[in-house]
Amino acid sequence: MNIDFISLVQISIAAVFINNFVLSRFLGLCPFFGVSKKLSSAVGMGMAVIFVMTVASMITWIIFHYLLVPYEVDYLRTIVFILVIASLVQLVEMTLQKFSPVLYDALGIYLPLITTNCAIMGVAVLNAGKNDFTQEPYSFIESLVNGIMSGIGFTLALVLMAGIREKLELANIPRPLQGLPIAFVTAGLMAIAFLGFSGLNFFK
Amino acid sequence: MSSEQKLLHISTSPHVKHIETVPSIMLCVCLALIPAFAASVYLFRLKALVLTAVCVISCLATEWSIVRFLLKKPSTLGDFSALLTGILLAFNLPPDLPPWMAAVGSVFAIGVAKWAFGGLGHNFVNPALAGRAFLTASYAAPMTVFNVPDFWKARGWTISGLSEKIIRPVSDTLDGISGATPLPTFSGITEALHAESARLVDLQFHIIDFQEALPRLFFGNVGGCIGETSAAALILGAIFLWYKHIIGIRVPVLYIGTVFLLTWLFNGTGSFFTSEALLVPVYQILAGGLMLGALFMATDMVTSPVTPKGKMIFGVGCGILTFTIRKFGGYPEGVSYSILLMNLTVPLIDRYTRPKIYGKVKKNA
């Protein structure tokens, strides 16, 4: 496992800004629109996603590279990953409940929502597939960084969205646009702004 | 003495109000843009006039149609905000952009960025910048070609020989929007300083020394968006607005100051106190859309924080992002995206920079 600092930074930048999970890759839209009405719940959801994403990218990487690939059953990827994620979420929920009630209170209600959050499954599949930089699967550390940073990118978008939506509560939105449509327009404008990050590279 | 009493009006206090109104503010900003407009017409001749007219007319028409036909409310053209959006959008467009594209951008700016949210005061991103970003994402190629102002073409300046070097191929694919603007990337500057590369002086000039480049930038004799080229005209307008208390000093100074400081620290010459090292940041704050952005777009009331501390964070944030995108980003110019990105953070900034209220200090201590 060759740890290359530069590539890790570049992966992070890409995951948070350039290929932001929500605003560029269209992953995790359901929680993005569902949980962005209040800032407090957006932060809770964001934290839960970062946590599960990190653990999920580690575990799915290990399973993929040490079980599926050696036994040439990588076509079972989808089934295995979704099972792993579902049980992982369950496990996390139980562990939190037992050992950290405070954290459980903060994140608990968001955990069940995460199972069907395609961002988690997405990061697992992305880590297993060819990446944008080297056209090869990520190493373990790279997967880990990608997992954390994708979660942070998701949280960033979610928190910004929640702030804006709380402000929009006070605005006079035309009736047909109220609710989800205006949230989509907001997300679109956010995505336009995030285009500004495209091509960001600290090592060129 | 008349003993009869007519009905008196009742209202909550206060019963006197400042004469400043929303239209007067918007009109003042429009007035403050007149010097820059004059400079643009002088430099780009008919092109500037046509683009500005198209943007203004299509912005006004969009606003009027939306309010009249979709919302069925009395006209809002009287608040001059659509006029201002039109002018600012035009100022952010390259001179050779086909006018119909400018009209498309205007429709987006007014229709989506402004009225989808309920009109003036409810939009969370600057409509003009949203319009520009929409156009950049839609028509990458025409939005990123900056020709020499007609004024200089007439005097023999051309871009022949330089253009291929600067304009990177523009692909219409998903993630490959890039192009060139007059603002050279940092690597360009360092290259220029060391290898006498022509990239330093952007598309138009075969000059490499700052003595010649800086005055040109200051007075606007460079290629660029039609309203952004003349720093002097923009500063003149901004001083007027500052005098009228319409823009504060915090956002522009911190914005420009941050860009200056960061470009000075990362000036690429390897030293800090040589004249070159000091001229790089001067060049950077005069070039591109920074003056227009910092003085007129980042100070947009609706889309910047209301709290004093928030304004400072906003200014510094814009500066950092502009520097980052200019130096490391895929676009040579980062002003409009920086301001758009910071617009997104305004609700959060406002929320967390609430001024400490009178009397709360002791209670908490």
Next chain:
Amino acid sequence: MIKEELKRGIIAENPILVLALGLCPALAVSTSLQNGLGMGCAATFVLICSNIIISLIKKWIPEKVRIPCYIVIIATFVTIVELTLKAYFPELNNQLGIFVPLIVVNCVILGRAEAFASKNNLGRSIIDGFVMGLGFTLALCILAIIREVLGSNKLWGLKVFPGFRPMTIFILAPGGFFTIAFVMAMINYFRQKKEGGQS
């Protein structure tokens, strides 16, 4: 009855445009009609098949582990789709990318399994899977048509308007958001107008 079911799946309870489920694939792959239709068919296939299986075996699934069971069933069909696409439509598979495996977390499918197939008989479940899949596919196609025409001036890969200059933004992420916002706003507008007329 079929007509009513169709109306329900396509208009009243359209999974994407009304219930706002399955948004991720809806926005990610609606850049062209081909992709949209491909994704729609794949999802519909999985939807119908999983509805069939679940409605058949619903009696034997313990209440507590029903969700994991549904997921395994769905994932199985997703894998079948994945392998089929890879073998026979490699280009489409490439275009859809990670969104093929992500059908497994498409909330439309799990949602119908939980809300409908687990409570209804085989025939009704098949019809439900079919109409919901149709609604999903149609919504995807509407989005895809708008985005492909505006964003690349093409439909099914063919040029549409001579002289029209496409707006690239519509095949980029922001355009996806704007398109669905616009379509939803239109639906709201007409619905509100209708409601306003009635009351």
Next chain:
Amino acid sequence: MFGKYSFRGGVHPSHNKDQTASRNIETFPAPERAIIPLSQHIGTPAKIAVKRGDTVKTGQVIGEAGGFVSAPVHASISGKVVSVGPFPHPLGRRVTSVEIENDGTNETVEFNPSDKPWREAAPQEIVQKISAAGIVGMGGASFPTHVKLSPPSNKPIDTVIINGAECEPYLTADHRFMLEKTEQILLGALIIKKVVGAAKLFIGIEENKPDAIEKITEQLNKEIFKEIIPAKLQTKYPQGGEKQLIAAITRRQVPSGGLPMDCGCIVQNVGTACAIWEAVSEGKPLYQRVVTVTGPAIRKPGNFLVRIGTPIKTLVEKCEIDYDAAQKVIMGGPMMGLAQSDLDAPIIKSSSGILAHSTLTAGTRDYDCISCGNCVKACPINLVPSFISKFVQKGLYEDAMAWNVLDCIECGSCAYACPAKINLVHYMKLGKFHAMAIRKSQEQK
């Protein structure tokens, strides 16, 4: 010797004081009919002490204090009590009042001055005198003065500030008062200082009244007034607000939700100081006060010593109000004053001015908030009025409360500065009303 003091925030409305600033205080003739409300102060209304048909003398008690936070009310003219019942009140509601018909004799009750000089009297005795004279804060708040002067023993007062700021535009009553009753005011100030046992005594005057500053400085050369510290204040609204005055002069802040005494200060208006002096030295009750009558629709503006209970109508008609031009008649200054709906309402103890406005300053809302931040800059309490008003408009009272709507002092600076002409004060008042209700229901839980 005058230092310059100021506070953060505030606005600069045009003063408009020239019309009346140079006019001497004239004694306004006793009205034909006086309507004296039993509630002219914050707290329990006074208890009625006369009945219909009684004959009263000027200065006679017609309402006794209804509790500790209350003040007695005195007859301002001599004559017959015509009726007791609800009458229009300048604060809007109808309030039980005593209507007295003037018999023209102007027979006055015998005043009952202290039997010993105030320097020798015990503080309680002096407070007793002040209480009996029915003195309330004359700057506008109308808080019973004897209550203010009896702070609980765990809240020692070390600073007394005499408020001569008069920051409201148009009003010059306090200004004239300082010029014409300089000595009485300063003596009253000394009494207050003695009563509360403070160490420091300031008198704060805005710098746009140079003649008043000069007059007071002259007096301060006298040996007895040596201990008074003059404070020149920057001309800025609301410099005369209690909290702002304290912040400007002492750099202290009244704790949120607290009173000036919570930071060791007490603020008294110059008019109140003079009334205190008169009550203590002569035993004279508060039955008349100085009122500025001015405004664009008044042809003959001026400052008048008016009997409490004089109907506003009598006053403005004497000053030749132009009914055709007048759009609004306001009691108090233009920033915080109350627009009157009925000119039969009387002058009360806290009426510092009557203003007849000829323009209808925008009461309607023309534009949506453009987040210019002018209100944030203007707010002397550092609130964010633009957000609070939006919360209130959408009925989000909890949010308004979280943004400290209850700390608003309703000074009107935000609404003055607002370019969108949003009636921010209205929303703040509404927000405070609902926030109080929420707080009450929380406390009940």
